[in-house]
Amino acid sequence: MIDMNDALALIEKRREDSIVVPTMTAGRGWGAISQDEFLDLPVSGAMGKASSIALGLCLAQPDRKVVLFDGDGSLVMNLGSMVTISGQAPTNLYHFVLENDVYAITGGQPIPNAGKFSFDGMAAASGYASTFEFDDFEEFATRIDEVFDATGPVFITLKTRPEIMDGPVDSRTSARRTPQAARELHDTLNG
Amino acid sequence: MTELHLTPQPIIDQLKKNDVTHVVWLPDSETNFMYERMAAEQSIALVSVCREGESMGVAAGLWIGGKKPVVLIQNTGMFESGDSIRGLGLDIGFPMVMMVGYRGWTRHGVTADSAARFTEPILDAWGINYFLVETDSDVDRISVAFEEAERTQSPVACLMGAEYG
Numbered sequence: 605m606i607d608m609n610d611a612l613a614l615i616e617k618r619r620e621d622s623i624v625v626p627t628m629t630a631g632r633g634w635g636a637i638s639q640d641e642f643l644d645l646p647v648s649g650a651m652g653k654a655s656s657i658a659l660g661l662c663l664a665q666p667d668r669k670v671v672l673f674d675g676d677g678s679l680v681m682n683l684g685s686m687v688t689i690s691g692q693a694p695t696n697l698y699h700f701v702l703e704n705d706v707y708a709i710t711g712g713q714p715i716p717n718a719g720k721f722s723f724d725g726m727a728a729a730s731g732y733a734s735t736f737e738f739d740d741f742e743e744f745a746t747r748i749d750e751v752f753d754a755t756g757p758v759f760i761t762l763k764t765r766p767e768i769m770d771g772p773v774d775s776r777t778s779a780r781r782t783p784q785a786a787r788e789l790h791d792t793l794n795g
Numbered sequence: 796m797t798e799l800h801l802t803p804q805p806i807i808d809q810l811k812k813n814d815v816t817h818v819v820w821l822p823d824s825e826t827n828f829m830y831e832r833m834a835a836e837q838s839i840a841l842v843s844v845c846r847e848g849e850s851m852g853v854a855a856g857l858w859i860g861g862k863k864p865v866v867l868i869q870n871t872g873m874f875e876s877g878d879s880i881r882g883l884g885l886d887i888g889f890p891m892v893m894m895v896g897y898r899g900w901t902r903h904g905v906t907a908d909s910a911a912r913f914t915e916p917i918l919d920a921w922g923i924n925y926f927l928v929e930t931d932s933d934v935d936r937i938s939v940a941f942e943e944a945e946r947t948q949s950p951v952a953c954l955m956g957a958e959y960g
Contacts, residue, residue: 649882653852660856684845786859786887794861
């Protein structure tokens with residue numbers, strides 16, 4: 605199992621001028637380490653739709669990489685987006701799913717059929733150009749160049765340890781809010 | 796009596812007039828007549844989605860990235876997109892124009908289709924203004940919708956009230 609924050613930190617080192625779209629648990633983790641928040645779009649306002657937003661960004665900005673940190677619970681809400689994405693075939697998309705088998709931010713309940721289906725298999729069958737699956741950080745770190753050099757759209761499953769949030773909602777620190785981030789990213793990209 | 800029709804080219808001309816770059820859509824019977832003409836239009840890219848809820852996210856990403864999308868879905872799909880309209884349209888302040896196929900709409904007010912009965916009340920509940928487009932003489936309302944969306948920085952709908960032209 606991979607520590608989510610280790611994976612995020614590794615990717616942050618090589619992000620360059622990529623747009624990064626984190627959602628759910630990854631939104632908080634990425635917010636703590638990102639060196640360029642004006643190229644980040646944390647998605648919390650529409651569950652499951654981070655993959656769709658990332659596709660739109662890919663189509664609008666074909667010369668810029670778009671790195672999506674999706675949640676497994678988030679992605680199963682919008683599985684059709686994998687077919688939509690494959691149909692558009694954006695070569696600049698790196699679609700990570702952080703598979704921890706639970707809805708971490710609502711207290712750790714299991715997602716449906718947790719651990720018994722394959723995102724990697726679904727991505728390949730949907731038509732993603734390249735797919736990877738890692739459950740070991742050292743292997744991921746060793747092969748990260750292969751991931752970012754692969755033909756896109758690239759789908760990467762990272763089997764991660766859950767970071768369960770079960771404290772009172774009011775006591776949690778919030779990731780940067782989507783409306784503010786959307787406006788700031790719009791301004792950054794469009795001058 | 797003259798039949799009133801909605802034909803595809805005037806609508807596409809409106810999209811071109813308003814510099815639309817992408818149509819994010821899922822086919823429906825009310826807007827199917829536009830498909831072949833849209834597919835042939837070089838200046839507009841079609842993005843087909845598997846379910847209408849995706850369309851709001853794709854359109855939001857396109858807009859944030861500097862493009863000018865329009866969403867083209869049926870009213871039933873608009874209902875399905877509800878949380879995305881709230882979180883990505885209204886909360887972000889996305890000047891999105893939704894062209895919504897008005898399934899069940901009849902000009903005489905009698906319909907057995909609940910999709911039509913709920914369409915306007917739900918738009919009213921969201922505070923989303925809308926314009927009815929039934930014939931070619933109505934299509935300039937599409938430009939009005941784009942102007943209002945840009946001025947208010949908020950979604951506006953065009954209800955496409957005809958099946959074919």
